[in-house]
Amino acid sequence: MQNQDKDKYQQAFADLELLSSTDGSFLGSSLQAKQQREHMRAKVLQELEKVNLRLKSAKTKVTIRESNGSLQLRATLPIKPGDKDTRRTGRKQYNLSLNIPANLDGLKTAEEEAYELGKLIARKTFEWNDKYLAKEAIKKDLKTIGELLETFAEEYFKTHKRTTKSEHTFFYYFSRTQRYTNPQDLATAENLISSIERIDKEWARYNAARAISAFCQTFNIAIDLSKYSRMPDRNSRNIPTDAEILSGINKFEEYLNTRGSQVNQDVKDSWQLWRWTYGMLAVFGLRPREIFINPDIDWWLSPENADLTWKVHKDCKTGERQALPLHKEWIDEFDLRNPKYLEMLATAISKKDKSNHADITALTQRVSWWFRKIGLDFKPYDLRHAWAIRAHILGIPIKAAADNLGHSVQVHTQTYQRWFSLDMRKLAINQALTKRNEIEVIREENARLRMENEKLKLEIEKLKMELLYKHS
Structure with missing residues (x-):
């Protein structure tokens, strides 16, 4: 792949301003990840419109649609084997799933496939073979975890803007997936869940589940990790005074x-x-x-x-x-x-x-x-x-x-x-009590000063009366 092809995903992110966040938690990171996925999906749909316009201009009787993260070819074709011809026309509109991902690379592949299918329709040579019956995708051997890890970075950054922060997040996902799984295992939900369940320590299991969840999302592996999504109780810490x-x-x-x-x-x-x-x-x-x-x-x-x-x-x-x-x-x-x-x-x-x-x-x-x-x-x-x-x-x-x-x-x-900790709570309470005691002392001192002030006022009035009496 040329550098230009490699960079097209990051170019698509160029106009994305990531949500400002003061939340470094998993929730904060998840919201930003969702924003990036939605941004990239919007870009793909924009490009999809252009592709369909090109297909229409070329009078190709095929369009492309996006469904659940995949691209499908839509065309009116002869009745599929085993299907019913309810309208008795001998033809019906079908959505063909060729296992093409809904991303910028997938669009290029889908457009090529649409032109190929269009030619078959125009020449009236279309036949329902394994490819169009979606049997080829089923026949494909599953890849191992190790094989997917080799392309993890490339696929991950098709849906994430590359920044220092996202590089660090990816490194977290990659390193933990690599550490806790067997690269020779097939990348199935069963094998990945088994890898998580072999981990003894709660925090390691929780962190591995987070990483493997991102791994599965990247490669569209259906998996339910809700059982491992609860954050464990934190271990005790030694907070220094x-x-x-x-x-x-x-x-x-x-x-x-x-x-x-x-x-x-x-x-x-x-x-x-x-x-x-x-x-x-x-x-x-x-x-x-x-x-x-x-x-x-x-x-x-x-x-x-x-x-x-x-x-x-x-x-x-x-x-x-x-x-x-x-x-x-x-x-x-x-x-x-x-x-x-x-x-x-x-x-x-x-x-x-x-x-x-x-x-x-x-x-x-x-x-x-x-x-x-x-x-x-x-x-x-x-x-x-x-x-x-x-x-x-x-x-x-x-x-x-x-x-x-x-x-x-x-x-x-x-x-x-x-x-x-208990010591910290004692310190906080003692400081609060000390502050309260200081306030009480100030209040008492103010009351004493007010009393002395009143006493002085009385003495001044008394002296004034004595002076007045002497001069009268």
Whole structure:
């Protein structure tokens, strides 16, 4: 296939503005996927009209119609074997299914088949053979999962606009389908469901079902995965307190005292980049990818950045936003605007293809590796959860906190606040009580001052009366 043919699907998406979403959940991704499928279907139907006009101009007595994701040839033909000639004309209108997908490539195939059928009709040589009886499609051997995986990317991006985000989503679907299935198995619903049921861990089974669902949708494999669509209960997390976050960043420097002397000189200072990354995750509650996908380093270091915001690029999971910090003092304390660390960031991402999901994944995995290496008891994403909880404790409105983290209020309340541990709840309650006690103290102090004020007024009036008495 020529490059032009390969790009025609992405050219068809050129005028599509994806729905802006602050919901990074599966629901948010599904809505965008639906929008793209509907957009591509509209494009196919537009092209179908043009094809039918060409067929009509050529006086070909065949038209093409779309039905349930397939293209059919419609023509008046001799009565099919076994069919009844109710009108006694010897002819009847039929829709012929030739197993042609309703996409841009399928349109080209369907048009060629329509001209071929038209010639047979014009010459009165049409016969009902296996092809037109749809027996050839039945005879075709089913493909294996491995064979379909080889064309998964090509077929998937016929219905999805290619972006950094969609590349990452596809990589998620591909890698999990590949991991949990046997490439030698035939790509049937039974075999795919069996692959899911062999998975012991609930979360792995749920994620595999999501990926296999996308795989089946791409290749029009009828399958019912509703049994596996319920999200499992989340495992417990270790959400760090502010004190533990402060202690954690010191572990990067402690690493210097414990690492061996045989250190590659090219990477001996690399720990500083990962310490900086740790600090950014803690201060802004970012997703790790939001640091590495097209970071606006100039803005971060700019004197005009008075609010100290981090600009998240539009290619990230939930689009562009400016993230505000919590605990601004940590920016100075962690030295997060030191140009040296930003140069290290620029160097790290320059070695990767920033549009390649696998390269970005390698960087985010490196963050997790460093957390384990220096002995932290929590994971990178736990810093994001800690940010959400800290915002709640500080009394920041849920909508503001959710927008700052780049997700919906629903995701914020359902996902993040469930990690409100007993210690966090105690802290929140104690802070609320302390605030209440402070208010009571202020009220009592105001009442005391009012009483003293009234007392002073009485004393002044008394002195005025005494002075008046003396002078009278």
